[in-house]
Amino acid sequence: MSTAMMGSDVAKAMKEHLIQEVIELKEKGIEPCLTIIRVGNREDDLAYERGAKKRMELVGIKCQVLELPENIHQAEFEEAFQKVNEDPKVHGILLFRPLPGNLDEGPVKAMIHPFKDVDCMSDINVARIFSGDEKGFAPCTAEAVMEMLDYYGIDPKGKRVTIVGRSMVVGKPLSMLLLKKHATITICHTRTEDLAGTCRNAEILVAAAGKAKLITKEMVGDGAVVVDVGIHLDESGNLCGDVDFDAVKERASYISPVPKGVGSVTTSVLANHVVRAARYLTTSC
Missing domain, CATH: 3.40.50.720 (NAD(P)-binding Rossmann-like Domain)
Incomplete structure (x- = not known):
């Protein structure tokens, strides 16, 4: 009989370490913040969003959601994305994909700050993973x-x-x-x-x-x-x-x-990436 590898056990083990790291950042005046960008209301996106928000709350990370209409025009989408990308209070960006068929993700993949790209959307982070660069965020x-x-x-x-x-x-x-x-x-x-x-x-x-x-x-x-x-x-x-x-x-x-x-472990990894991103951004920028 096999041993079941339960994600909840892994997430629980990661939780205490993440809480301590967030406390240390806040003591330095840094509040780790994740912004989720969602276009439309796909049920799978909403389900992951709920889980991500709960995980961030449990470890003390601020989490905000930017909801955009499904029929948004490309230019408006890029403008909204760039506003989040340039916000110094935001340390991590999670864009739910795939996008609706009327939108092209190419421009935002190119513009996202590599240290805010906490789910490996940009080519820079992809290259970092393939080259073994420790600062890369894997999916x-x-x-x-x-x-x-x-x-x-x-x-x-x-x-x-x-x-x-x-x-x-x-x-x-x-x-x-x-x-x-x-x-x-x-x-x-x-x-x-x-x-x-x-x-x-x-x-x-x-x-x-x-x-x-x-x-x-x-x-x-x-x-x-x-x-x-x-x-x-x-x-x-x-x-x-x-x-x-x-x-x-x-x-x-x-x-x-x-x-x-x-x-069950992916949102804990996401939280870990946001903490790392906050550290990178506040020491390198």
């Missing part, structure tokens, strides 16, 4: 995977790690974070030949393909660590991940559930 979900492995004492050094998924949100940046920890990385996707065999060879398997229950028991080696990044609704309307949890848990040594797994 929160990718870093949440690393936090989970660390909390449960799973050292990727020298391990065979297979990541199923090649997005810039998880797969590619996560591969860089794992390489930095001296893991041996294989990146797969839904078009990989013998995907099952490649996955079975992994000592650590990360499922981030965006396909419900793609990873079955037959695709997991005995005693493997399985981290599920996906989130979907199954045929019964229940939340599920990229992994067939009930079947795979019989074979894995550690496995993260969906929900209550990696997703």
